Amino acid sequence: MAVADTPNELPAAPLPLPKQSLYESSTQYKNWRFSPEQLAQSRRELNHAAVESLKKLLEQEEPGSTSSVHFLTAEEEHALVVYYARVIGSMCVRIGLSEEVEATATSYLKRFYLKNTVMDWHPMNVTITILFLATKTSNMPISLDYYVSKLPSGKTEAADVLALEFLVAQSLAFEFSVWHAHRALWGVVLDVQSIPEIDQESTKHTHSAALQHIRNSRLTDAELIYTPSQIAMACLYLADPHLAETYLSSKGSGNMLSVVQEAARMIERDGKGTDVGLVREIDLRLKTCKNPERVKGSKAYEARQAKVDAAADKKRALKATASVESRMSQDEMFGPSISLPGDTA
Incomplete structure (x- = not known):
């Protein structure tokens, strides 16, 4: 039975992937954006774990001492x-540093405390390193001195500035690039100039006022929730x-207006910062619930330092052993070094 010829059909071309913006391919978009609920839960869990760990350390330092300690809450840490x-x-x-440096340092501070607690690392010490x-x-860059x-x-x-640098970098997952809202705002302002129905004279004042809101948004x-362009528009x-x-x-x-208005409400509500009186109260209580492993002279600090020193000694010993074994291996392969006439012992 004859089989009808069928034309050779080429496989259908795959559908093109949607084009991804540069921001969407950034580590900021992938790793440092959350919902408000995720942020609140993450901070609560971090705070709870820190308090439980500190209770054990403080009890080892002084049994019964935790009964009188008022540990910081997640909200107080954030404040x-x-x-x-x-x-x-x-x-x-x-110091005379730029808007870019200020925005970057502020982002680093927020990211650092999504992985760490103020009861371990005081923000004052972390801030000087981060900046x-x-x-x-x-x-x-500027000189350290x-x-x-x-x-x-x-x-x-100088040593205090550098002491926490690796810890900070590690907490940031070595992801140092930050996309900022003040840059997105400048892009919008430039774009506005191409729209005929907008009064161009008023845009200079508007840019200045919007930039102040950007600073408040920090x-x-x-x-941690919205994109830089959404914050700029807000x-x-x-x-x-x-x-x-x-x-x-x-x-x-x-259709983006509802998101812009939502972000604007957050900035207007939270952009005033923390009351100084509340900060003093929190900082005073922090002195009673600091991680004793970070307090020089405490038993926990000395015990931790002893472990660090022992680990360093072990590392040096292993390195020395490896060096000796390497030399012995070379001697076995090539023989010992030959002393030439006239060489001194």
Whole structure:
């Protein structure tokens, strides 16, 4: 029976993958964005684990001592971190550092305390390390000596700045690149100039006002929840709602307005920072519930230091043994070194 010829059919071409923006391929988008519920849960779990660990350490240090200790809550820890986010801004003004460095350092501080607790690492110590690191990762380095000379306490040494640098880098998963809302805002302002129905004279004032809202947003969780462009639009909306709505409409992004308004409400609500009186109270209580392993002179500190020293000694011994074995192996292969006439013993 004859089989009808069928034309050779080429396999259908695969559907093209949706184009991914540069931001969507960044580590920030993949690893440092959360929902408000995820952030709250993560902070609660971190705080609970820290308190349980500290109770054991404090009981070993002084049995029965934890009954009178009022450990910090997750909310109190966060309030202290927010206060030091504002301190970063003051330090940048004092030292003469750029908006880019300030924004980067603030992002690092928030990310660090998603992995660590203030009861282990006080934000004051972490902040001086983070800010210096941000000058390097933002490609705006300054000398360590100059940086130390500009720190307000007058008691900080160069070694103090560098002491926590590896811990900070490790906590950031060595992901130093940060996409900032102030850059996205500048892009929007430039784009606005191409829209004829917008009054160009008013945009300069609007940009300045929106930039202040951007700075306030650094005291909130906005960058851990929203994209830089969403934050930029939220700040533009706070500065000039009509301009923001007109711009979104011109771009066919009117459906984005609800997200922009949601972000704007967060920035307006939380962008004022932490009350200084509350910070003093939290910091005073922190002195009673600090990790004793970080307090010089405590039993826990000495025990931990002994372990660190023992591990270092073991590492040096293993290295020395490996070096000897390597030399012995070379002697077996090539024979011992030959002394030439005239060589001194």
